[in-house]
Amino acid sequence: MLTIKTQRKNMTVSSGLSEEMKPEIVSLHPLDTAAAPKPELLCIFGTGDLGRSLGLRLLQSGYRVVYGSRRPHSCSPLPQGAQVMSHAIAAQSASLIFICVHREHYEFLETMALHLEGKVLVDLSNNLKKDIYPEANAAYLQRLVPGAAVVKGLNTLSAWALQNGLLAGKQVYLCGNSAEAKQAVAEIATKLGLTVLDRGSLSAARELEDFPLQLFPEWRLPLRVAVGLTAFFFFYLLIRDVIYAYVEQGKDISFRIMVSLANKVFPIVSLIMLSLCYLPGVIAAFLQLYRGTKYRRFPDWLDRWMLCRKQMGLTALGFAFLHAIYTFIIPIRYAVRHKLISHVVDEMKNNKTTPFYFDNTEAWGTDSFYVLGILGFFLYVLLGLTSLPSVGGSLSWREFSFIQSKLGHLTLFICTAHGYIYGWNKFLRPSTYKWYTPPGYMLCLIVPSVVLVLKLLLLLPCVDRTLTRIRQGWERTQPMGEMGESKATNL
Amino acid sequence: MLTIKTQRKNMTVSSGLSEEMKPEIVSLHPLDTAAAPKPELLCIFGTGDLGRSLGLRLLQSGYRVVYGSRRPHSCSPLPQGAQVMSHAIAAQSASLIFICVHREHYEFLETMALHLEGKVLVDLSNNLKKDIYPEANAAYLQRLVPGAAVVKGLNTLSAWALQNGLLAGKQVYLCGNSAEAKQAVAEIATKLGLTVLDRGSLSAARELEDFPLQLFPEWRLPLRVAVGLTAFFFFYLLIRDVIYAYVEQGKDISFRIMVSLANKVFPIVSLIMLSLCYLPGVIAAFLQLYRGTKYRRFPDWLDRWMLCRKQMGLTALGFAFLHAIYTFIIPIRYAVRHKLISHVVDEMKNNKTTPFYFDNTEAWGTDSFYVLGILGFFLYVLLGLTSLPSVGGSLSWREFSFIQSKLGHLTLFICTAHGYIYGWNKFLRPSTYKWYTPPGYMLCLIVPSVVLVLKLLLLLPCVDRTLTRIRQGWERTQPMGEMGESKATNL
Amino acid sequence: MLTIKTQRKNMTVSSGLSEEMKPEIVSLHPLDTAAAPKPELLCIFGTGDLGRSLGLRLLQSGYRVVYGSRRPHSCSPLPQGAQVMSHAIAAQSASLIFICVHREHYEFLETMALHLEGKVLVDLSNNLKKDIYPEANAAYLQRLVPGAAVVKGLNTLSAWALQNGLLAGKQVYLCGNSAEAKQAVAEIATKLGLTVLDRGSLSAARELEDFPLQLFPEWRLPLRVAVGLTAFFFFYLLIRDVIYAYVEQGKDISFRIMVSLANKVFPIVSLIMLSLCYLPGVIAAFLQLYRGTKYRRFPDWLDRWMLCRKQMGLTALGFAFLHAIYTFIIPIRYAVRHKLISHVVDEMKNNKTTPFYFDNTEAWGTDSFYVLGILGFFLYVLLGLTSLPSVGGSLSWREFSFIQSKLGHLTLFICTAHGYIYGWNKFLRPSTYKWYTPPGYMLCLIVPSVVLVLKLLLLLPCVDRTLTRIRQGWERTQPMGEMGESKATNL
Ligand SMILES: Cc1cc2nc3c(=O)[nH]c(=O)nc-3n(C[C@H](O)[C@H](O)[C@H](O)COP(=O)(O)OP(=O)(O)OC[C@H]3O[C@@H](n4cnc5c(N)ncnc54)[C@H](O)[C@@H]3O)c2cc1C
Ligand SMILES: Cc1cc2nc3c(=O)[nH]c(=O)nc-3n(C[C@H](O)[C@H](O)[C@H](O)COP(=O)(O)OP(=O)(O)OC[C@H]3O[C@@H](n4cnc5c(N)ncnc54)[C@H](O)[C@@H]3O)c2cc1C
Numbered sequence A, B, C: 001m002l003t004i005k006t007q008r009k010n011m012t013v014s015s016g017l018s019e020e021m022k023p024e025i026v027s028l029h030p031l032d033t034a035a036a037p038k039p040e041l042l043c044i045f046g047t048g049d050l051g052r053s054l055g056l057r058l059l060q061s062g063y064r065v066v067y068g069s070r071r072p073h074s075c076s077p078l079p080q081g082a083q084v085m086s087h088a089i090a091a092q093s094a095s096l097i098f099i100c101v102h103r104e105h106y107e108f109l110e111t112m113a114l115h116l117e118g119k120v121l122v123d124l125s126n127n128l129k130k131d132i133y134p135e136a137n138a139a140y141l142q143r144l145v146p147g148a149a150v151v152k153g154l155n156t157l158s159a160w161a162l163q164n165g166l167l168a169g170k171q172v173y174l175c176g177n178s179a180e181a182k183q184a185v186a187e188i189a190t191k192l193g194l195t196v197l198d199r200g201s202l203s204a205a206r207e208l209e210d211f212p213l214q215l216f217p218e219w220r221l222p223l224r225v226a227v228g229l230t231a232f233f234f235f236y237l238l239i240r241d242v243i244y245a246y247v248e249q250g251k252d253i254s255f256r257i258m259v260s261l262a263n264k265v266f267p268i269v270s271l272i273m274l275s276l277c278y279l280p281g282v283i284a285a286f287l288q289l290y291r292g293t294k295y296r297r298f299p300d301w302l303d304r305w306m307l308c309r310k311q312m313g314l315t316a317l318g319f320a321f322l323h324a325i326y327t328f329i330i331p332i333r334y335a336v337r338h339k340l341i342s343h344v345v346d347e348m349k350n351n352k353t354t355p356f357y358f359d360n361t362e363a364w365g366t367d368s369f370y371v372l373g374i375l376g377f378f379l380y381v382l383l384g385l386t387s388l389p390s391v392g393g394s395l396s397w398r399e400f401s402f403i404q405s406k407l408g409h410l411t412l413f414i415c416t417a418h419g420y421i422y423g424w425n426k427f428l429r430p431s432t433y434k435w436y437t438p439p440g441y442m443l444c445l446i447v448p449s450v451v452l453v454l455k456l457l458l459l460l461p462c463v464d465r466t467l468t469r470i471r472q473g474w475e476r477t478q479p480m481g482e483m484g485e486s487k488a489t490n491l
């Protein structure tokens, strides 16, 4: 029976429901505050910003805190309720010590190694740059104090976030060689409202120390693609529009660079990047069809591409946003107003009789053009909204993928149609091909059209059926069939 | 050795505050890693996407993981650190087994029923459609393995979310007949950073399995209302504007459908839906006044209506957004530019002497019209922003309700005024009533006006006082007066 | 004493992995549901909205719930699974009681003091206004029932949030004199998905009770500044533009107030407020340079200013948004169209020969003006997006500060340049200085220019180096050098 009880305790703990405890709960003895258990005592070395903010937070979460300082009697103001002592005495009073000191000053810890025997040392340090030291700070610390259990972690928190209580639900990483020590730190972190991820042994410390130094790593590829495309189309259109006009007609229309030209480049880049969002999904599907299985890894480049689609899409949205605003201000531009007035005056001067024939087709065409643009932009913004972490997180997987995949492809379709209508009556005019180059919008329609055609092929019932089966685990040349393995929420 | 144990216990305790443990903490023995407790071992059946992602996550949270597989020696790559065994051996080594296998392949579990006696089986499966099986997957599993404690749950997580660590703070549901088994699963889920909600016994499994299949259930009513209103006003205005012009004047102005007509429908639908957001609150208040108590439930339709106000409001915002963009592009439309030019030329041709009298009232009127529209849109966007989960969550209840209720009614008032000014000098003109039908904007002002008048009545001091008392628990015909029951943060 | 210990252990464990439990897990005995431990029983006094929602939530999280009510047989519908009893009997059955009753009805608790001896009483009450009672509700409760351990807390939750399960990750505060009692409440809160912060003894109850009554406290200063600036510039421009035209030229251009004048005031206020966002950072830097240390606190006004920069910036964004929309609708305004037409007609009437000279400089100037405005607005929106809690929370500290500080200053620079170009050729014209007053845009460029110049000074290598050292803990007149204390993630 004993084993059962123990087991039960283990299972129910976090909420404390074992039946043998009930009686006492019901007739609870008068609370006697003197006998109440003291909260756990934690030690912090270092009274800088980080040390102070961390201490404040620990105190608020119900811990007692003691600081270890080189000059315990003259250090900067510490959170109320904390004690300050010399390093050695502070270390003795607690079993877990947060090291909030710069790595450059770790040496003094070596001299204290005896006091730190058997303690858990949490290394929260970061460096100013990558690879300035041969070993990770935490590995260095472990070398200095071999008798302690060093845990690297929490270093992604800023003093600022700690101080302002912006921790709830945030993920932090831990690593260390002692499972017990990691467990202790994990529990403190959980009480602070953090979610803890164990990254294994102390050899992962370097990786953890590199985290806070990252500057938008997943944005790099999309931004590079964006800059590349922008530069290319800018110069392409500069030549075709401005320089062509200057060379062939002697007209200086360089003022167009600022708005007209930019407002051609932006939609082009936006559309191409939008299609680049949906191209890898299509490639992946064809690869799976070709291979007849989903159990072989995609090539590296495809993997990396698929992982930055969100950033790709948001960059595309940025360009679309710029395009929209550039379009809205068109009519208040000097050049546009000037052209309108000149137009009227010209008409009047030449005294035409039917000067203003209203072209119904033109009205339909341009209006459809605008309407498609507006709808596309609307859906674009919707995609962007659902990619906000808090919105996306409140959607079910099916809802998220309905918006991102179904509405996403619809967005691509509408935006591509917007592009086609733009050039609807210009495709066949020779004057369009200045210096034998196609206009920008024609170039930008290639990739989206390809993506849409390929996607259409994938939607053919027979292809779709095969693909669905493959994605559910079926394999064309099944060796011995573990096809029963469950796919993710497989809708 | 005793001190070590105590210490260890203390470490695992999430807060560890018993005073009898303190001494050992202070004189901590050197950590001896060999004796450290091994983390708990969990078993996963199935090596598909879900199994792999879940295993990765469990490993990262500090568990040990063993996979059960039909072909343990030739399965797809598994997360580092996990073991793979045959189903039977894997099952023996752990007390809790995650079933990441499609329901279609559950039969093999029946043959293993003996090995699964007394184990906790977590059923994470989902189906592709509703009601394709007579019983819930989890109930089926329990029937196959009656000796095990089946827990349904975590099935709302996607392999994708698991893999990318997007779990922090997410809510998951559990159900099962064994409280102990649920508790064990709940603890694992909590360690993964999830928030667990117990939905009762295994009979709730069906409901849980239907969750991931839902596609925007709360959006259905608002979207239907929106589609209905849009269709009605579209055809109404099509008849009044385009068909009327064609029939009575022989003019083809069908090109107006794309932009002009749409830009009349959008604001109309937006305003009506905005007022439908605030109508149920007013009805509820009058019902409470009439009944003299707040302790009787609202009729079902009112309840459902009140629950989808957020979606109603956001749909209204979507239409307002479209209306705004449609308005911005007006001046660059071909038809508008054409009209402007024709206008000038006409004036010139007819050689009027005072052709361009500047109408001050007109200037004030149209400018007020635009300004009200802009302010209304601004407030609209503000309402939308605070309904983002992360923004709303950071507001106090009083702040949220200040914005949603006070500013919301202000928005409604401003947008309604925007509508009235639009028609200010047209209400009395007979030409307005083509074919004896009132124009669209007149129809759309009815509901908002009613809501505003009713709201005004509710703000009368005497009515307001009674309502406040009712909402604080007072009842007109109080039977025996438990009026002391606390209302929610009742500001 | 043993029972107490068991209870305590039971309360504090949360993961329970002590090694002596491992063996049993592996060879798990058949689950025997009859013997399964009953979940903990909690009592709720009061069956109002709050009581009901809280009970529902507790049941869902796996607790058993009993309500104490004055009329247990005739109260409003309670969540399924909960029991209702008289207050006295309900109190006896549980050790922890949630008091969901208005403070006005607390007296009955005094009569029950005997039954409440040794219980934990959680006071969730709020008041309708600040300072309507001499003592905090919780203090009053403690006075009525001195033998119980009163814990104030959870009062920031609304019944609505509880009912709709919007709790995950939310922060709540606790205070109370008994650490043990607070611990018990904290554990329940944690199971509900809340993050708990301990605010100390019961004397903090007043503060906690004032929380839900706050209405945007951090927004007050920015909004006041915004209203002040708006009012000042509105009247200033009213005099300079409208009244001046009326007095000196006898023209009534009062219609301009609605749009033209507002659209001058908005960008002015926006730019000044944007610069006020970045001014305190610069002042702080110079103060640190002057003092030669970062360890002395900033004066109070600077501290307060720095803490409301986010709200300052978002208010500025609001004005920028209004400015953008006001600008987009310019061309559809009656007055603008009228002016355009008059312009053309005038030109025609006077029959000029070269009426429409195209000014290239003008074209470049106005286009640059618009482009800078658009880019500035784009960056503005980016700043606003990253200040959404869920977006900001997903960025590393370095990323957040890159956007807010680097891109923020860039935004300020671009917007200031936008302002300069607006007045580029008007600065030296005497006609600009009507009644010897400078135009509004000139006034509004002063603060941004000062901020940018000061920031530039700070970027000088020598100044920057000193400042960086100071911010890393170096002090010019270092007393005894604890410079090793770690600064926060110090990038
Ligand atoms: C403004 C904007 C914002 C965006 N935000 C986001 C964002 O927040 N997050 C994001 O991810 N993308 C985002 N994107 C990019 C894009 O919308 C999504 O990546 C979109 O989901 C791609 O859809 P897809 O159908 O091409 O590919 P996928 O959704 O990847 O999948 C195609 C098909 O393959 C299936 N499938 C996928 N993976 C597997 C698998 N491993 N095994 C079996 N079947 C599988 C899916 O069920 C689907 O049917 C955004 C784009 C834009 C324009
Ligand atoms: C763009 C946009 C976004 C929106 N987003 C949201 C959103 O995120 N969430 C949302 O809920 N709505 C949203 N709405 C809809 C709408 O703004 C809110 O529902 C708004 O709170 C309704 O206000 P109300 O005063 O009519 O009703 P309510 O706020 O429901 O209440 C009216 C009065 O009744 C009182 N009261 C309410 N319930 C009770 C009760 N049970 N017992 C006693 N008194 C009670 C309140 O204190 C209040 O004084 C949105 C609307 C728009 C346009």
Ligand SMILES: Cc1cc2nc3c(=O)[nH]c(=O)nc-3n(C[C@H](O)[C@H](O)[C@H](O)COP(=O)(O)OP(=O)(O)OC[C@H]3O[C@@H](n4cnc5c(N)ncnc54)[C@H](O)[C@@H]3O)c2cc1C
Pocket (backbone or CB within 6 Å): A049, C274, C277, C278, C279, C280, C281, C282, C294, C309, C310, C311, C312, C313, C314, C316, C317, C380, C381, C383, C384, C386, C387, C388, C392, C401, C404, C405, C406, C408, C471, C472, C491
């Ligand atoms: C639309 C918009 C939204 C905004 N949203 C936000 C927001 O969400 N949150 C927000 O905070 N602000 C926000 N702001 C305001 C503003 O962008 C930020 O406050 C910005 O970080 C100020 O940058 P700064 O360089 O002047 O000052 P800071 O970032 O305060 O710092 C200046 C320098 O001092 C250093 N420093 C700061 N504190 C310390 C210290 N204690 N010890 C040593 N060095 C220190 C920093 O490393 C930095 O190099 C917003 C502004 C706008 C326009």
